[in-house]
Amino acid sequence: MRRRACICMLFLCMISVAGCATPPKLTDKDAYNEYLAVNDPLEPLNRSVFVFNSVLDKTILQPAARTYRDQVPLWFRQRIGSAIGNLRAPVIFVNDVMQGEIDRALTTLVRFTVNSTFGLGGLNDLAAELGLEKHDEDFGQTLAIWGSEPGPYLMLPVLGSSNPRDAVGRVVDFLIDPFNAWAANTERDELTYARTGVAALHARAGIL
Numbered sequence: 001m002r003r004r005a006c007i008c009m010l011f012l013c014m015i016s017v018a019g020c021a022t023p024p025k026l027t028d029k030d031a032y033n034e035y036l037a038v039n040d041p042l043e044p045l046n047r048s049v050f051v052f053n054s055v056l057d058k059t060i061l062q063p064a065a066r067t068y069r070d071q072v073p074l075w076f077r078q079r080i081g082s083a084i085g086n087l088r089a090p091v092i093f094v095n096d097v098m099q100g101e102i103d104r105a106l107t108t109l110v111r112f113t114v115n116s117t118f119g120l121g122g123l124n125d126l127a128a129e130l131g132l133e134k135h136d137e138d139f140g141q142t143l144a145i146w147g148s149e150p151g152p153y154l155m156l157p158v159l160g161s162s163n164p165r166d167a168v169g170r171v172v173d174f175l176i177d178p179f180n181a182w183a184a185n186t187e188r189d190e191l192t193y194a195r196t197g198v199a200a201l202h203a204r205a206g207i208l
Contacts, residue, residue: 039153046155053158057204061158065204077202079123084199085134086115086122090178095137099145107132139176140169158200 040046069077089112096105111127111134119126128134143165144150151164159170174180183192 041152042154046153049155049157053155053160056158061200061204062208065201065208068201069205069208077205080198081202081206082115082119082125083122084195084202085125086112086119087179087195088136088177089115089122091173091176092135092137094176095139095142095173098139098142099137101137104135104137108135138166138169139172140166143169 072080089108093105093108093112096102096108111132114127114130114132115122115125118124125134148165150166154162154164154167156162156167179195180192183189
C-alpha cells in the first residue's frame with residue numbers, strides 16, 4: 001500500500017517530456033484523422049489532461065518555481081541540482097548494465113562513489129572535474145534498446161507528453177531506486193515525497 005502511494009506521488013510531482021511522431025499537414029483532413037487514430041487514439045482524454053496540466057502549472061507549479069528561483073541563491077540551487085542528480089545514479093547504473101553499456105555503467109559507478117564521498121553526498125560534482133561526465137538513462141530508454149515500440153501519444157497528469165513505454169519506464173525506475181526502497185522499508189516515506197517534490201520544483205525552475 002505504501003509502495004502504491006509512492007508511485008502516485010511520483011506521478012503527481014515530476015515533469016517529463018517525450019516526443020511523438022511528426023503529424024501530416026493539417027490541410028489533409030483524411031491523413032490527419034488517420035494519424036490521430038494511430039498515434040493519438042486517446043485524443044479527447046489527452047486534451048482534457050493537457051488543460052488540467054496547464055491550469056495546475058499556472059496556478060501552483062510556475063509561481064512556486066519562480067519563488068524558488070528568485071529567493072534561493074544560484075550557488076545553492078546548483079548544489080541541490082547536483083545532489084538530486086547524484087541520487088539518480090544507482091538507477092542510471094542499473095539501466096546502463098541492462099543496456100549492455102558496461103563502460104558507461106563503470107563511469108556512473110565511479111561518479112556516484114566520488115560524489116557521494118568527497119563530494120559531500122553529491123552536493124559537489126567532483127567527478128565532472130575529473131573528466132567523468134554525467135549522462136542519463138532510464139528504463140524507458142532500456143525498453144527502446146530492447147526493441148519495444150513507444151506506443152501511442154499519451155498525456156500524463158503533471159508529467160506532460162509521453163507514451164506508454166516511457167510511462168512504464170518511470171514506474172520501474174521508481175521501484176528499483178534504492179533510496180525509495182530504503183525509505184519505504186524504514187517507514188520514511190516522507191523523504192521520498194520531499195525528494196520528488198524538490199526535484200520537480202528544481203526542474204520547473206530550470207525550464208523558466
